[in-house]
Amino acid sequence: MNFLRHPALGLVTRLAVGGIFVYASLDKIAHPDLFARIVFNYHLVPAPLINLVALLLPATELLAGALLILGVWPRSAGLVLTALTLVFIVALSINWFRGVSLECGCFTASSKAKGAIGDLILRDIALLAAAAHTTFLARPWAALRPEPDTALSTGTVVD
Amino acid sequence: MNKQILTRAALIVLLATVLALAHNAVSPHRIAYVGTWPSTFGTDSAAVPPSYQEDDPPILRLDEAAAYFQSAGAQFVDARDEADYQLGHIPGAINFPFDYYDDHAGTVLPRLDKERDIVTYCGGADCELSLYMARQLRNEGYTKIHIFFGGFTQWQESGLPVEVPEP
Numbered sequence: 001m002n003f004l005r006h007p008a009l010g011l012v013t014r015l016a017v018g019g020i021f022v023y024a025s026l027d028k029i030a031h032p033d034l035f036a037r038i039v040f041n042y043h044l045v046p047a048p049l050i051n052l053v054a055l056l057l058p059a060t061e062l063l064a065g066a067l068l069i070l071g072v073w074p075r076s077a078g079l080v081l082t083a084l085t086l087v088f089i090v091a092l093s094i095n096w097f098r099g100v101s102l103e104c105g106c107f108t109a110s111s112k113a114k115g116a117i118g119d120l121i122l123r124d125i126a127l128l129a130a131a132a133h134t135t136f137l138a139r140p141w142a143a144l145r146p147e148p149d150t151a152l153s154t155g156t157v158v159d
Numbered sequence: 160m161n162k163q164i165l166t167r168a169a170l171i172v173l174l175a176t177v178l179a180l181a182h183n184a185v186s187p188h189r190i191a192y193v194g195t196w197p198s199t200f201g202t203d204s205a206a207v208p209p210s211y212q213e214d215d216p217p218i219l220r221l222d223e224a225a226a227y228f229q230s231a232g233a234q235f236v237d238a239r240d241e242a243d244y245q246l247g248h249i250p251g252a253i254n255f256p257f258d259y260y261d262d263h264a265g266t267v268l269p270r271l272d273k274e275r276d277i278v279t280y281c282g283g284a285d286c287e288l289s290l291y292m293a294r295q296l297r298n299e300g301y302t303k304i305h306i307f308f309g310g311f312t313q314w315q316e317s318g319l320p321v322e323v324p325e326p
Contacts, residue, residue, distance in 0.1 A: 032183065032190045033230035037222050040196050051194035051229060059179030064171050076167035083168075135164075147164065 010138030013130045014068050014078075020127065021065030021081055024107045028058035031109035038105035042091055043098075060084065068134060071143025078134030085128045092121050190229040197221055197317035207308060208287050216279075216293040216304040221317055224278060224307040228319070233276040236267075236296075238288035239311070249280065249314055250322035257281075257288040260295060268299065276303045283312030 003009060028035040036054035039045055045053050060080065067077040088106075095102050096117040103110075104120055140146030183189045207218060219227065227233040228249065235252035237244050244254040255267045271277060277296060281288035293306045307314075315321055 029182075030188065032186075032188060033226045033233070036190060036194060036229055037226035040194075040222055040225070047196040048193050050196055051190050051192055054190070054194075055179040055183050055192075056176055059182070060172055060175040063175040063178065067171065073167050073171070076164050077171055079164060079168045080171050147167075 004133070004137050005139060007139045007141035010134070011141045013133045013138055014071065014074055014143075017078065017081060017127070017130045017134055018065045018068035021061040021084075022069065025058040025062035025065065027108045027110070028054075028105070029062065032058075034109040035105060038103050038109065041100075041103060042095060042105075043100070044091055044094065057084075071140065072145040073147060074138065074140060074143050074145075075135050075147040078131055078138070082128065082131040082135055085124055085131050089121055089124045089128065092117055092124065096121065187232060189231045194229050195320050196225055197319055208290060210287060211290060211308075215290065216297060216306055219278060219305045219307045221307075221309045221313055223305075224280070224309065224314070225319060227276055227278050227305065230276070233278055234271060236271070236277060236279045236292060237311075238279055238281045238292040239286075243282065243311075245324055247315070247321045247323045248311065250320050252280075252322075255292065257292045257295070271296070271301065273301055274303075276305065277301060278305045278307050280307040280310045280314070283308075283310035286310060 032051075032054050035058065036051050039050050039054045039057075040047075061084065064077040064080040064084075068074055068081065092102070092104075102117060106120065139149070180192070183192070211218070228235070235249050237248045237252040237254045238257040239248075239254075240256045240258060241254055244252075244256075248254070253267060253270060255263050279289040279292045279296070281292075289306050289308060289310065293304045296304055
């Protein structure tokens, strides 16, 4: 599995994952009221917190995505996005189980974008793998402020 | 996973939080930090009167109307008579009785911003004043019009905030 540690692959997953999240954040930041409605429709967030979640989620996507692209603290930013993707997968799965028809809110705040939840979950699992790669396996290449592999272990040098 | 990575990850989330709250404070599309949402879950369908045509302004469901309500940019227009309006209305809504359109047009139309979203409503599914008002406003040159057919009845029943003027 040496190719997983190839620096070029690290750059590719960094740019791809960072780019996807930055792109995904823009429409939601432009239309917080409509995105809040989508958060409401997931029926997972208590009513008083819906607007805060609708504001914080896309901002976190944008910031962590941008840091990942630039290679500033890439493992930390990747960790944030890995955790976010996990949350998305759980949220989608719960509503899949409930049998609710859902507006994804993945890339747009529009209510027109409806997809089969199973497909959305598969897509997020692929994204999860790529995001986890940026955190746990990628080697820093063309990163402004790289973080060493040793940052992942509690002390011993891996490589 | 060492502490430094976890600390930085937390810092990233914290910084995003600060940026998001600051941006929302100055954004023309800002929303309330604590939202008001319907307590009922049955929000998937929208009531539509028979006279609604396909090219009429778009319809909002309750949750969509609630979303526009959170937005600082949206204006609600209450098309009912003044007496109904005085008994209670959606907070911040402008009273523009459709039955007395010409009497009010001179004072209300200048207050309605063409750049902002407009949501018309009336009593509920059995009233079509919201539809007539939406058509009329479109004729006046407004483009960002939406109709909330659930109206004040559905709004109130779902536990959303209501404004009652002082007697």
